[in-house]
Each structure stands twice: as structure tokens, then as C-alpha cells.
Amino acid sequence: MDPRQAWLEEHIEDGGLTWTRHDELVPIASGVLVLLHGEEQAAMARLAKLRSIAKNGELVPADVAPGEYHVETAVIDELPDGRNLCFLARWAPAAMRAGA
DSSP, X not given: OOTTHHHHHHHHHTSOOOXXXXXXXXXXXXXXXXXXXXXSOGGGOEEOOTTSOOOTTEEEEEEOOSXXXXXXXXXXXXXXXXXXXXXXXXXXXXXXXXXX
């Protein structure tokens, strides 16, 4: 288990994040999304280990139900006083209320 995982889970679960909804709707027909760093080549990526935080060069498969989605983003920023900075993104069903 990555030692940063507990810190990340705590910040996500405490409900204090401010999520920003991006306007564009993304239609998903069905299937599996493959999530990886935007600068990586999917053909060269390897599956991330289960129950760990994915690193550059690793991908994470995610099942997504058919429908329309918005991308929502949030930032956990403890810098410069803390030592952690994390950018989060999630797929939110178009029918879901922003920030929920």
C-alpha cells in the first residue's frame, strides 16, 4: 500500500473538496475507459498494481455505464506549507448535480 494513499483518501472523504464542472458533455456508449497520464503512450503503459496509486507509465481500467458525462476537477493544495499537491478528475453523470 502506498503511504500517500491514506492521506489522499482522507482528503477525498472529508467532503471539503470544491469540484469544478467542465461544460462539455462526453457521450460514453459503454465499456471500459483506460485512464493514464496525458503525456504517456497507451501502447507502452502497463497496468497499475491493485490498491495502489498509479504512477507515470501505468494505466487504470475503469468501467463506466453508458450515458453522458461531465468531467469535474478538484485540487488538494497544501503547498508551500504542506508537502502535497494533487489534481483530481472524475466523470460525473450529466444528471448529477455539480459539486455533489
